[in-house]
Amino acid sequence: MSGPVIPVYMQIVDTMLERIEQGELTPGDRLAPERALAGDFGVNRRTIRQALEVLERRGLIERRQGSGTFISEPRMERGASEFFHFTERIRQRGFAAGSEVLSLERVVPSPFVATELEISPDAEIYRFHRLRTISSRPVLIETFALPADLVPGFDAFDVTERSVYEIMRTEYDIHVAYARQSLEAVALSQIEAQWLGASPGAPAMLERRLAFDEQGRPVDFGTDLYRGDRVRFVTDAATVAVPTGTEVSAAP
Amino acid sequence: MSGPVIPVYMQIVDTMLERIEQGELTPGDRLAPERALAGDFGVNRRTIRQALEVLERRGLIERRQGSGTFISEPRMERGASEFFHFTERIRQRGFAAGSEVLSLERVVPSPFVATELEISPDAEIYRFHRLRTISSRPVLIETFALPADLVPGFDAFDVTERSVYEIMRTEYDIHVAYARQSLEAVALSQIEAQWLGASPGAPAMLERRLAFDEQGRPVDFGTDLYRGDRVRFVTDAATVAVPTGTEVSAAP
DNA sequence: TGCCATGATTGGTATATACCAATCTGACAT
């Protein structure tokens, strides 16, 4: 009648994340061989491999056949502090950045959200919507889902004035390090259009976001919905081959 | 002795990619159960699972415990700061990439285009539109404007089969090195919708592009117009791109 | 000293087996 069943390989993932966090393992270090880890943890080698596959997909380790498994350099590029600061960016351009909280509640997440955040389906989250304005004109709706266990009492803070990630950093010592994100074009629903002062069906830019902290824990799952006529994303590119996760290869 | 050793699970991946490409399996279809596939292919269930894991990571299938494994809706994914090799990327994902030239003419550009390309207002350009398809379904309309002085006789080449930048490179020794790009959400016009097989007003992603060669000369000015429901731009933090990363700007 | 065969090490692939967990189906009771 225990709580949620956490698979063994995920427990091993957590253990290794801790070791990385504690500094027992630092970038460049080589892990023990899979067979040795299997012995240490008292599990089958296959189970260790499942755990390593998770860590590899998150970019925390690198595996080289015949050589070993190594802790990778943390991918902090375009880190939270630079990337997510809507307010400073807008003010630097000489506009007035505004903010309004549309909703804030503590709820049980949908199974999908729970899965993405890697929390048990009955653990709660803080979910809220925030409207962002430039020169008093609505520009985007932000949606956040934060695991309540990580940020207990989050609703005590004023999300109108402060950055969400800044609160997580200073109040909870959670440092958002990187995010998986994607952009797509969508049509505004009725309610979204109303919030943004646009017409239903008008084009908008939807950014999906799953943010991780330095230990690779998912800490925020949400979206940014931009009015299509009020935002442009600059994506300058060089021809240099860019090794992104979207590249397809035999190796995971 | 024998050629390169392709693991069995990758051969199975290839087989399934073919079936998807051939239309034997279409989005929404349910695959046979893993145990049945194992029997069909004459391999262990674990091997089938390895193949399915690859397909899942590529976003081609979706697995639901207790329910089955399903072909997902094809969506082209690309990094926001990559703009080359449409064809290769699509084929790597196991889809058939198609191409159709909608127009090709040598004309005097508008003053705006002439300014962007830094050519005299009466110098001519090659202007053309190309429709790109994935599995025979329209995905984007490309628009190009190339200074005619740089690529004389460009209309002699078959833009249906060859990459524009590849032609510029091999036939004219012009090496596209860099592009200033931006992304925005727009609504499809009547004619655009017709080409893309969508409804007028449907959301789309407009990418504006000004490409430069290694000497910093503007060599191409154009746009890519993506159907909003058939493309997703991945903007992970994993791609370096700090200096020219994604920025938000207030639209004029 | 320098090179390179050779074996040990390490991750990669594959089989066989078993049981768990989520979902769906259909018979049955109301």
Added chain:
DNA sequence: ATGTCAGATTGGTATATACCAATCATGGCA
């Protein structure tokens, strides 16, 4: 008709075992 529950179906996790492929370290030879 409608709701409910038991069993079947299907993907998920885990063990034990074996061998292959890439890499590395060692020691002998020129």
